[in-house]
Amino acid sequence: MAKILIIDDDIFIREILTDVLISNGYETFIAKNGIDGLKIFEEHKPEIVLIDIKLPGINGIEVLEKIKKKSPKSEAIIITGQGDVNSAIQAIKNGAFGYVQKSADYYELLIEIKKALDKQNLQNELDKHVYNLEKAIKEKTKELKLRKKAEDSLQKNIDQAKESQAKLIHLVLPKIYDIRFYNKCIPCEKVGGDICNIIIKDDEIIFYLSDISGHGVPAAILSSFVKANIDNSIIIDNITSPKKIILLLKKVLKSQEIFKENLLTIFVGKLNLNNKKLTYINAGNFPLIINTEKDNKKEFIEIEKTFKPISELLEFEDYKEETIKLNNNTKVLLYSDGLIEWLDDNNNITGRKILIEYLKKYDLSNESIEIFIAKKMKKIQKDDVSYIFFEINNFFKKTFYGSYKFDKIINEFEEELENRYSNKYFNYRAMQCFYEIFSNAVEHGNKNRVDKKVEIEVIFKRKFINFHVKDEGDGFDWKNITKKIPGNESCLRGRGLFLVQKFSNKIKFNEKGNEVLVIVKIN
Amino acid sequence: MIIEIREDIKDEDFEAIKKAEDTEIIFDLKNMKYLSSKLITKFLILNSEGKKIELINTNQHIAETIKILNLGNIIKVRC
Secondary structure, X not given: OOEEEEEOOOHHHHHHHHHHHHHOOOEEEEEOOHHHHHXXXXXXXXXXXXXXOOXXXXXXXXXXXXXXXXXXXXXXXXXXXXXXHHHHHHHHHOOOOEEEEOOOOHHHHHHHHHHXXXXXXXXXXXXXXXXXXXXXXXXXXXXXXXXXXXXXXXXXHHHHHHHHHHHHHXXXXXXXXXXXXXXXXXXXXXXXXXXXXXXXEOOXXXXXXXXXXXXXXXXXXXXXXXXXXXXXXXXXXXXXXXXXXXXXXXXXXXXXXXXXXXXEEEEEEEEEOOOOEEXXXXXXXXXXXXXXXXXXXXXXXXXXXXXXXXXXXXOOOOOOOEEEEOOOOEEEEEEOHHHHOOEOOOOOXXXXXXXXXXXXXXXXXXXXXXXXXXXXXXXXOOOOEEEEEXXXXXXXXXXXXXXXXXXXXXXXXXXXXXXXXXXXXXXXXXXXXXXXXXXXXXXXXXXXXXXXXXXXXXXXXXXXXXEEEEOOOOOOOHHHHHOOOOOHHHHOOOXXXXXXXXXXOOOOOEOOOOOOEEEEEEO | OEEEOOOOOOHHHHHHHHHOOOOEEEEEOOOXXXXXXXXXXXXXXXXXXXXXXXXXXXXXXXXXXXHHOOOOOOEEEEO
């Protein structure tokens, strides 16, 4: 029941209006002046106020203003006498809903009241909707903030996982004078499923590349697990046989529930630096590409022989190792399927054939592979792209692999050469001589004397290198050195030979101490 | 049962195939450029559930992939 307050100084009007309104179902309150009216309004909060425009004390307009100020939603209808229309219009300007004349039919008043109430109801409905909407927006905003927070946290975790994985898959490429290694892993999502590594154990280089089904975080977790296990087998347990590595991995994976519905392709290779033999097992990886020279012609070989991938979904596979002998000047590329599964502008897949054609055309080198990837990466990358590439130069050396001291000296020497001299041929020869002398010195020591100490001073002058060797002992047969250097005939007149002569004439072996110590002083 | 397969095929679709009575499932790969290892795993799971799997309308790359994976006797390929 709507409440209506009647403010009128005329008792007759108050009584008539009260009767009319009560009989129409309204609850009424009355006041004879503005002050009483405001008090009753405060007390009962009526929906509608009927205000006589001419009131004793404060007039109807002022009462209207005060009511509107207190309760803007309350509607006021002004009751005017004849000829007081201007005041009524002023009242409407001040916020009255409408006005009726005292002489008018009360039916008109009832319609006006109905309209005011309808407006009020509509306004209330609208306010309710706005309130609910604001509430919903607030809740949604809160939910979005929470979701954003969760997403940020997840993103942070993914970024951290990416960093961790990047560190994990980042290969510390071995530095060996006669073999250059290159590697790249580009995950198609933030974290990837491809893994690879190159590990040197004495005279053997073990390398592998594996692809685990799926992408993103789940694949990254699995791949990290697989990498840790393979590396552990090689580094800790000294297992270098590809077959043993794969069988051990298979055994470990079998014990993990998570791998029951997964597929893992892997290539494991072992390169023996003494006999130059590459022993390998390819379990479902794309063929290894070998670029070598035969009869002075470049030759591309793809090792096609593959076994089934590692999976509990497949029956037992009797993995057998295959062996191939590599020549000097050989390049080897091992890649994941991501390298050839790019779509071109016509939505055609790159494929293995295009990769081979490209490499034949532009020569197989790390630069050409990187250019191939850079060109293809303009398109959508559908899968992780990984590869291991290495170039075997003129000769293999079996000694010193993994020797920190030797590696450090060689690196320092090479860097210094590169900094000072732009003649690549000269630098290459100088490196060969340097390497040969060290190797022979130590080989000689290992075979005959066990304990050797060789002190070598390398002095750089402008455009020239002098080797000064401080030594004691048996001396050194430089011919044994030079005959091991490929193409040493041309070396007889070259600066390389000069350096060897200069160097070797002064080498003597020291029998003191229990390790071969090479000291290089660069002035 | 012949099923046209797309890259966005969902795990639920494979669950439905697994439950189907048909024992010979032919996947039409005319819309596929390559097979992801995840998809190949799904085929192997179906195979382990007793379904014979055949791929039709495959491109050369997909046929090559199956060959390299040595899965020719499990997943038949018709180019």
